[in-house]
Amino acid sequence: MSQSGAAAAQELPETFAEYLASQEKKSFLRFITCGSVDDGKSTLIGRLLYETKLIFEDQLAAVERDSKKHGTTGEEIDLALLVDGLEAERQQGITIDVAYRFFTTDRRKFIVADTPGHEQYTRNMATGASTADLAVLLIDARHGIQVQTKRHAFLVSLLGIRHVVLAVNKIDLVNFDRGRFDAIRRDFETFARSFDFDTMEAVPISARYGDNVVSRSDRTSWYTGPTLLEHLETIEVQHDLEHRPFRMPVQWVNRPNLDFRGFSGTIASGRLRAGDSVVVAGSGREAKVTKIVTMDGERDEAIASEAVTIVLDREIDVSRGDIFVPPDHRSEVADQFAAHVVWMAEEPLYPGRPYLLKIGTRSVTAQVTEIKHRIDVNTFDHLAAKELGLNEVGFCNLSLSEDIAFDPYEANRETGSFILIDRLTNATVGAGMVWFALRRATNIHWQALDVSKSSRAAMKGQKPAILWFTGLSGSGKSTIANLVEKRLNAQGRHTYILDGDNVRHGLNRDLGFTDADRVENIRRVAETAKLFVDAGLVVIVSFISPFRSERRMARDLVDEEEFMEVFIDTPIEVCRERDPKGLYKKADSGELKNFTGVDSPYEPP
Amino acid sequence: MAVDRGSHLKRLEDESIHIIREVAAEFRNPVMLYSIGKDSAVMLHLALKAFYPSKPPFPLMHIDTTWKFREMIEFRDKLAKDLGLDLIVHINEEGVRQGVNPFSHGSSYHTTVMKTDALKTALTKYGFDAAFGGARRDEEKSRAKERVFSFRTANHGWDPKNQRPELWHLYNCRVAKGESIRVFPLSNWTELDIWQYIMMENIDIVPLYYAAERPVVERDGTMIMVDDDRMPLRQGETPEMRMVRFRTLGCYPLTGAVESDATTLGEIVAEMLIARTSERQGRVIDHDESASMEKKKREGYF
Numbered sequence: 001m002s003q004s005g006a007a008a009a010q011e012l013p014e015t016f017a018e019y020l021a022s023q024e025k026k027s028f029l030r031f032i033t034c035g036s037v038d039d040g041k042s043t044l045i046g047r048l049l050y051e052t053k054l055i056f057e058d059q060l061a062a063v064e065r066d067s068k069k070h071g072t073t074g075e076e077i078d079l080a081l082l083v084d085g086l087e088a089e090r091q092q093g094i095t096i097d098v099a100y101r102f103f104t105t106d107r108r109k110f111i112v113a114d115t116p117g118h119e120q121y122t123r124n125m126a127t128g129a130s131t132a133d134l135a136v137l138l139i140d141a142r143h144g145i146q147v148q149t150k151r152h153a154f155l156v157s158l159l160g161i162r163h164v165v166l167a168v169n170k171i172d173l174v175n176f177d178r179g180r181f182d183a184i185r186r187d188f189e190t191f192a193r194s195f196d197f198d199t200m201e202a203v204p205i206s207a208r209y210g211d212n213v214v215s216r217s218d219r220t221s222w223y224t225g226p227t228l229l230e231h232l233e234t235i236e237v238q239h240d241l242e243h244r245p246f247r248m249p250v251q252w253v254n255r256p257n258l259d260f261r262g263f264s265g266t267i268a269s270g271r272l273r274a275g276d277s278v279v280v281a282g283s284g285r286e287a288k289v290t291k292i293v294t295m296d297g298e299r300d301e302a303i304a305s306e307a308v309t310i311v312l313d314r315e316i317d318v319s320r321g322d323i324f325v326p327p328d329h330r331s332e333v334a335d336q337f338a339a340h341v342v343w344m345a346e347e348p349l350y351p352g353r354p355y356l357l358k359i360g361t362r363s364v365t366a367q368v369t370e371i372k373h374r375i376d377v378n379t380f381d382h383l384a385a386k387e388l389g390l391n392e393v394g395f396c397n398l399s400l401s402e403d404i405a406f407d408p409y410e411a412n413r414e415t416g417s418f419i420l421i422d423r424l425t426n427a428t429v430g431a432g433m434v435w436f437a438l439r440r441a442t443n444i445h446w447q448a449l450d451v452s453k454s455s456r457a458a459m460k461g462q463k464p465a466i467l468w469f470t471g472l473s474g475s476g477k478s479t480i481a482n483l484v485e486k487r488l489n490a491q492g493r494h495t496y497i498l499d500g501d502n503v504r505h506g507l508n509r510d511l512g513f514t515d516a517d518r519v520e521n522i523r524r525v526a527e528t529a530k531l532f533v534d535a536g537l538v539v540i541v542s543f544i545s546p547f548r549s550e551r552r553m554a555r556d557l558v559d560e561e562e563f564m565e566v567f568i569d570t571p572i573e574v575c576r577e578r579d580p581k582g583l584y585k586k587a588d589s590g591e592l593k594n595f596t597g598v599d600s601p602y603e604p605p
Numbered sequence: 606m607a608v609d610r611g612s613h614l615k616r617l618e619d620e621s622i623h624i625i626r627e628v629a630a631e632f633r634n635p636v637m638l639y640s641i642g643k644d645s646a647v648m649l650h651l652a653l654k655a656f657y658p659s660k661p662p663f664p665l666m667h668i669d670t671t672w673k674f675r676e677m678i679e680f681r682d683k684l685a686k687d688l689g690l691d692l693i694v695h696i697n698e699e700g701v702r703q704g705v706n707p708f709s710h711g712s713s714y715h716t717t718v719m720k721t722d723a724l725k726t727a728l729t730k731y732g733f734d735a736a737f738g739g740a741r742r743d744e745e746k747s748r749a750k751e752r753v754f755s756f757r758t759a760n761h762g763w764d765p766k767n768q769r770p771e772l773w774h775l776y777n778c779r780v781a782k783g784e785s786i787r788v789f790p791l792s793n794w795t796e797l798d799i800w801q802y803i804m805m806e807n808i809d810i811v812p813l814y815y816a817a818e819r820p821v822v823e824r825d826g827t828m829i830m831v832d833d834d835r836m837p838l839r840q841g842e843t844p845e846m847r848m849v850r851f852r853t854l855g856c857y858p859l860t861g862a863v864e865s866d867a868t869t870l871g872e873i874v875a876e877m878l879i880a881r882t883s884e885r886q887g888r889v890i891d892h893d894e895s896a897s898m899e900k901k902k903r904e905g906y907f
């Protein structure tokens with residue numbers, strides 16, 4: 001390990017106190033490495049760990065043994081074996097999105113996000129890049145810039161990384177040729193220009209032999225720039241978060257006793273001094289900060305990324321999910337915005353389907369109202385899309401169940417990022433970056449009407465409700481709905497039936513039978529039923545409505561006791577037997593596509 | 606003395622506090638698994654900081670295999686009392702009845718029954734929906750892939766095909782009834798970070814981490830401390846007083862000592878910096894069978 005210029009233990013400083021002092025000043029860099037299979041990513045990370053002495057003898061001995069068994073480097077030790085390859089797990093179907101590795105030098109502590117380099121890459125890269133400040137784009141000097149390199153650069157830029165390094169690896173295999181390196185660098189600079197990165201550095205390296213990784217190589221004497229590690233150690237990425245406007249989402253209300261009421265949270269950006277005025281972004285209520293409390297004592301000032309507890313000079317309504325902002329630099333408050341969404345689930349994203357959206361410490365119900373376009377991550381082309389599949393990126397309009405406070409992602413990665421959660425499986429299905437607010441809540445108010453739902457209902461002497469009939473085609477929904485309405489009418493109730501087939505002739509004439517259209521179909525019907533409930537009616541909805549989440553959305557639109565789901569549970573064999581409209585026959589022969597129960601699923605309640 | 610603002614330790618501290626608060630705010634019934642070791646000590650210290658001036662709004666739980674070093678148990682009880690924290694000690698009584706021990710049953714069976722199974726039973730018994738653990742990603746290369754929030758099915762299994770992506774600092778805390786999440790707030794800390802932090806923050810740790818004269822025998826290349834008379838000595842084994850300390854703590858018959866003169870934190874850190882072997886080497890259990898970490902994780906071992 002003698003070649004290591006960075007080894008933490010290489011020379012112990014004079015005194016231990018001196019050493020500790022030097023450790024204390026260490027800064028922090030999180031970066032991501034992107035590369036395709038066999039570009040040498042594992043070898044590079046292994047080398048960084050090895051040369052910064054993060055590897056112990058027992059680990060090294062194990063790798064030496066393994067190198068002989070399955071290494072790719074003959075008699076030499078295969079540094080790639082120091083990091084567990086991510087490809088193997090992937091082949092077993094294990095979802096490995098990112099592995100995090102650590103190394104440290106006298107100047108910095110590093111966290112490397114390592115993502116597998118296969119095709120299905122978007123989700124993993126987005127995950128690794130979301131917390132990184134810099135990206136190392138690794139390429140094989142023999143192959144130059146590839147489609148993947150462009151994809152990596154695009155995703156890195158989408159996730160807000162402002163600094164990139166192009167590591168031109170395997171420079172030994174092109175005879176340390178300067179011309180080759182310069183050509184690659186020029187190529188890169190040309191296509192990356194549009195991303196407008198703050199810094200771009202290209203370094204010729206050999207991960208396998210160590211050239212220009214940690215120590216300068218005399219085999220590339222023409223190269224005058226920094227080694228990869230020198231660059232990583234010195235680059236200034238402390239993006240001006242501290243100098244942005246103050247933001248602090250409230251995580252937890254701290255109330256040990258009646259005399260203390262504090263608000264705990266991590267400062268997302270800016271700085272806060274005791275005595276500053278802050279505003280709760282949503283309500284606009286203002287107060288002065290009297291104390292910034294930590295277990296290590298009260299503080300005069302706290303800055304971005306610090307976890308603190310603040311105390312205000314007066315009682316105002318604050319709870320988890322609220323954001324404190326300065327009175328003169330408030331965040332956006334809106335219930336609609338446009339955002340880039342990276343989709344991470346097998347089951348596609350459908351506009352109109354409700355998801356749970358978590359932004360900062362706040363969770364609300366949200367739906368994508370429109371996919372403006374999908375972005376091809378290889379060509380950056382904008383394509384029309386009705387849904388977003390796994391690993392696809394879309395630019396979407398979202399609508400939320402209530403107002404939230406946020407910033408555009410470009411201005412603040414902490415307050416402009418969100419995840420989407422499936423409400424049935426609780427899986428994290430999407431990640432989003434807010435672009436801009438669409439409808440500023442501050443300008444548009446809900447039109448308050450004098451005659452209310454309850455007064456309309458009272459006039460009719462009934463409790464309005466939705467009876468939602470669901471079941472396969474031919475299960476008998478319409479027949480039963482019809483009988484129920486007759487009975488209700490006989491009792492003097494005011495009713496209305498919304499029937500699947502009928503609505504498709506008018507309101508939903510423009511919709512087909514793809515999954516995306518089915519979701520939209522139900523959304524419109526649910527909204528219509530809601531208006532009828534508001535008018536005081538008993539609404540009978542008779543729709544196949546095959547997906548649980550849409551039925552749930554319909555339920556969520558009205559009060560709990562106003563919605564009754566009725567499952568007409570007729571076995572499919574019986575429905576098929578009846579086949580009143582000859583549809584099963586058509587579906588079986590392939591004449592009719594996406595028919596529920598045949599080639600499109602029905603999810604029973 | 607507190608860690609310097611702007612330093613990497615402060616960043617780690619802030620990140621961990623954020624994670625701990627998030628769990629307290631979103632879960633119904635969280636618990637902190639407290640193993641008495643140095644990582645647990647740091648985790649607990651961070652929890653105290655996270656909620657100050659309140660106390661952490663969750664109990665601590667120790668899974669006691671009944672084979673821990675005596676000094677660990679003393680330390681645990683005193684700490685809980687001094688801090689006024691709610692401590693649950695859970696023992697697999699069935700295992701005790703059957704007399705399960707690391708000598709006659711082997712380390713792997715002992716650990717499964719007294720630690721892994723015991724933990725699962727305890728989590729179910731109290732209905733915890735989140736459990737903090739002190740594991741770090743740098744401990745072992747397969748752990749590098751572990752998430753901060755690790756999702757567990759209703760029977761506490763770790764399904765590697767069903768883990769949630771983690772982006773930014775946004776953690777998905779939603780679980781269905783019976784399901785739970787293991788949370789690792791120290792994920793991004795390294796062993797060196799832990800020691801430096803203990804030193805800077807003056808955190809109390811079990812004296813076994815410091816070198817002292819202790820009675821040990823050498824067995825299968827590992828130095829084992831004879832902590833009580835339950836340890837059957839083999840032919841030719843006589844406990845010998847040696848200046849030793851421990852880099853990790855667990856069941857005494859399964860924890861190897863290292864020879865050392867480090868009697869202060871400073872000396873421990875200095876020793877670490879020139880250390881030539883990784884911390885896990887002292888754990889007998891890792892050499893056992895072909896038991897990979899991956900397999901253990903799936904079974905519910907940390």
Ligand SMILES: Nc1nc2c(ncn2[C@@H]2O[C@H](COP(=O)(O)OP(=O)(O)O)[C@@H](O)[C@H]2O)c(=O)[nH]1
Nearest residue numbers: 037038039040041042043072080170206207208
């Ligand atoms: N000649 C040469 N071979 C390299 C270099 N870096 C990596 N390799 C080899 O390229 C192959 C793939 O490397 P690996 O690190 O496993 O790639 P990964 O799939 O990107 O992690 C291995 O056989 C490495 O030994 C290099 O700089 N020069």
